[in-house]
Amino acid sequence: MKNRLLILALLLAMSGTGIAAPAGDRYKNFLFGADYYPEHWPESYWEPDAQWMKECGVNAVRMAEFAWYLVEPQEGQFDFKLFDRAIEVLARHGIKTILGTPTAAPPKWLTNKYPETLAVYSNGQPVDDQTRRHYCYNSPIYRRLSKRIVEEMVRHFAANPNVIGWQIDNEFNCHISECYSESCRVAFRQWLKDKYRDLSSLNTRWGNGFWSQWYTDWSQIDLPFPGPAQQNPALMLEFKRFISDSVISYQHDQVEIIRRQRPDDFITHNHMFKNINYYDFVRDLDIFAYDNYPCFWEQPQYGVGAQLTLARGLKGRMMVMEQQTGPGGQTYLLRSPRPGEMSLWAFQSIAHGADGMIHFRWRTARKGAEEYWYGVLDHDNKKRSRFEEFKKEGLQLQKIGSQIFDSKLDSAIAVIKDYDAEWVFDHQFFTEEVNVGSQFQHFFQAASEQKQNIDFIGSNDDFSRYKLIFGPHLILMDQKLATKIRQFVEKGGVFVLGAHTAVKDRDNGMTDQTVPILVGDVFGVERDEFQCYQKPSKDKNSIRFEDGSTVPVHVFADKLKLGTAKPIGQWTADYLRSTPGCTENRFGQGTAVYYASFFNLESTRYLLSRYARVLGLKPLMTGVPKEVEVTRRVKGDQEYYFILNHADSAVKVEPGAGFSDLLEGKPAPAAFTMPPFGYMVLGRKK
Numbered sequence: 001m002k003n004r005l006l007i008l009a010l011l012l013a014m015s016g017t018g019i020a021a022p023a024g025d026r027y028k029n030f031l032f033g034a035d036y037y038p039e040h041w042p043e044s045y046w047e048p049d050a051q052w053m054k055e056c057g058v059n060a061v062r063m064a065e066f067a068w069y070l071v072e073p074q075e076g077q078f079d080f081k082l083f084d085r086a087i088e089v090l091a092r093h094g095i096k097t098i099l100g101t102p103t104a105a106p107p108k109w110l111t112n113k114y115p116e117t118l119a120v121y122s123n124g125q126p127v128d129d130q131t132r133r134h135y136c137y138n139s140p141i142y143r144r145l146s147k148r149i150v151e152e153m154v155r156h157f158a159a160n161p162n163v164i165g166w167q168i169d170n171e172f173n174c175h176i177s178e179c180y181s182e183s184c185r186v187a188f189r190q191w192l193k194d195k196y197r198d199l200s201s202l203n204t205r206w207g208n209g210f211w212s213q214w215y216t217d218w219s220q221i222d223l224p225f226p227g228p229a230q231q232n233p234a235l236m237l238e239f240k241r242f243i244s245d246s247v248i249s250y251q252h253d254q255v256e257i258i259r260r261q262r263p264d265d266f267i268t269h270n271h272m273f274k275n276i277n278y279y280d281f282v283r284d285l286d287i288f289a290y291d292n293y294p295c296f297w298e299q300p301q302y303g304v305g306a307q308l309t310l311a312r313g314l315k316g317r318m319m320v321m322e323q324q325t326g327p328g329g330q331t332y333l334l335r336s337p338r339p340g341e342m343s344l345w346a347f348q349s350i351a352h353g354a355d356g357m358i359h360f361r362w363r364t365a366r367k368g369a370e371e372y373w374y375g376v377l378d379h380d381n382k383k384r385s386r387f388e389e390f391k392k393e394g395l396q397l398q399k400i401g402s403q404i405f406d407s408k409l410d411s412a413i414a415v416i417k418d419y420d421a422e423w424v425f426d427h428q429f430f431t432e433e434v435n436v437g438s439q440f441q442h443f444f445q446a447a448s449e450q451k452q453n454i455d456f457i458g459s460n461d462d463f464s465r466y467k468l469i470f471g472p473h474l475i476l477m478d479q480k481l482a483t484k485i486r487q488f489v490e491k492g493g494v495f496v497l498g499a500h501t502a503v504k505d506r507d508n509g510m511t512d513q514t515v516p517i518l519v520g521d522v523f524g525v526e527r528d529e530f531q532c533y534q535k536p537s538k539d540k541n542s543i544r545f546e547d548g549s550t551v552p553v554h555v556f557a558d559k560l561k562l563g564t565a566k567p568i569g570q571w572t573a574d575y576l577r578s579t580p581g582c583t584e585n586r587f588g589q590g591t592a593v594y595y596a597s598f599f600n601l602e603s604t605r606y607l608l609s610r611y612a613r614v615l616g617l618k619p620l621m622t623g624v625p626k627e628v629e630v631t632r633r634v635k636g637d638q639e640y641y642f643i644l645n646h647a648d649s650a651v652k653v654e655p656g657a658g659f660s661d662l663l664e665g666k667p668a669p670a671a672f673t674m675p676p677f678g679y680m681v682l683g684r685k686k
């Protein structure tokens with residue numbers, strides 16, 4: 001298996017040889033449409049389908065991502081005629097096609113003949129092959145066969161002008177995100193060899209003297225199967241990095257084939273799941289696609305908003321490849337979107353940076369595991385209210401799509417997401433209440449309530465674009481990240497660090513340094529001791545700030561020893577009472593804040609509003625109630641404000657004069673009432 005360095009080298013080489021056009025250029029206009037499965041319907045349906053799609057403003061569909069059984073009905077025999085015909089029918093109505101490579105669902109002949117291609121659970125049991133996503137990324141046979149089907153498919157469509165883009169596979173790591181196959185075992189050893197070169201270095205960096213785990217041969221290294229006691233955290237973190245690199249490398253095989261034969265098509269992949277470092281993963285793609293199913297959230301306003309923010313942050317823009325349209329479920333059944341909610345949620349995606357909106361799915365399947373996932377049309381193919389809502393949305397996007405296309409959300413506030421750090425907490429989770437990922441929803445909600453745009457960024461991203469950055473529990477610290485934080489504060493930024501940050505090195509081991517390691521002087525504090533409260537941690541302690549505000553603790557309470565920092569809040573209970581719980585340190589032109597607990601909604605609300613005030617960050621818009629979300633996208637001197645009423649009741653909004661209502665094509669009044677689940681796009685010049 002190629003390791004991460006090799007992939008990066010390949011990517012660099014490709015851009016150097018001119019094989020790859022500049023990223024972003026290949027994704028050329030706002031796409032609106034649906035996921036379409038022509039193979040599941042009589043051919044007589046296709047023409048009326050295309051006519052109805054056209055009536056709704058559809059300009060693109062995605063298809064073929066689960067059709068391997070059809071395009072390679074027997075090993076080595078290929079037949080793409082059905083898709084040739086379907087693409088042609090749609091094209092006559094101005095509808096282009098995004099093709100999914102079909103590798104998420106291997107055909108039965110394949111798994112039957114090559115059972116070693118199946119993924120394996122940690123108990124050694126191969127995964128059942130009667131659903132989907134049951135293959136192993138590192139199986140040499142699967143890699144060979146998936147490269148071949150993609151090669152054949154791309155060659156077949158190489159001259160087809162109606163294909164505009166490719167989705168690689170479908171939802172990597174959905175359903176299953178770890179594999180314990182023999183192929184993975186072999187690949188893991190090789191991956192470690194490539195990374196460490198010599199075994200003694202690996203032994204030392206992992207601390208394998210502990211519990212007599214010193215390896216004397218590479219073949220002794222194994223995947224972290226369940227054992228009587230807990231595994232070494234160093235091994236656990238490397239296993240996650242290995243899984244991520246396996247997916248990236250698997251995807252790269254297909255990207256390389258497409259780039260070679262169709263250099264102008266865009267390449268994407270849809271959605272985020274466990275054990276993939278998406279900042280690394282998206283480098284191979286032109287645009288990242290999010291699959292948006294708000295009914296999985298109790299409060300989509302904040303839960304989905306946070307996810308969209310994360311997806312956008314990977315490449316600065318995104319599209320939606322699957323937007324929930326109707327009720328859905330397999331064995332379970334989610335609630336139905338209420339009238340208006342489907343399009344409200346679609347506009348929420350766009351409000352957060354989507355440059356394309358593909359709904360799942362055109363018509364509801366009559367058979368199979370997803371016969372309860374409702375599309376634009378029902379099983380009986382009658383136009384009902386979902387069709388009318390889809391059509392209204394499509395025509396609206398036809399009107400504004402090209403204007404808003406490629407506009408960007410602008411934010412002065414960022415939160416750093418570090419996959420390595422989150423993976424550390426997956427293993428050493430401390431208490432049931434620790435969920436580093438869920439803190440992003442708190443940050444999002446706090447910012448959204450305060451009508452601020454917010455970005456989630458990787459630790460390798462540029463910090464200088466921001467004024468206020470939060471580092472929630474970046475447990476692993478290295479020199480590069482420490483230097484970036486130091487320089488950001490020196491130049492005038494406010495950096496807020498949460499508890500249990502800068503505790504270990506990137507090998508996931510403790511060091512001989514004092515916490516927070518490598519940045520102690522920037523923050524002007526030492527962590528003297530800590531308390532880890534069990535649930536409900538909120539009742540156990542709180543921090544009272546000097547302005548009288550109090551926020552409850554979330555799991556951790558660090559006892560701090562002050563250096564140059566000044567306390568701005570104190571612990572109210574336990575033996576920590578009256579000791580500093582939050583500190584500020586002037587460093588260079590900026591301020592380094594140590595917040596001595598995990599972030600929760602109360603603390604993110606407090607800290608965001610405090611430092612937004614200090615930095616003079618104005619809300620995007622005033623006169624907008626809590627249940628109404630606002631975001632701003634900007635292109636040149638043009639600003640687009642997305643205003644979304646998430647409430648099931650009418651609300652009054654008073655943004656003031658000077659905006660135009662882009663969906664209606666007329667000036668917007670200074671005050672207006674929005675209907676339940678209403679949305680608007682207001683424009684103005686900067």
Ligand code: GAL
Nearest residue numbers: 170171174291322360370373
């Ligand atoms: C997505 C998947 C689709 C479909 C949909 C509804 O996760 O990509 O193929 O399964 O969910 O369940």
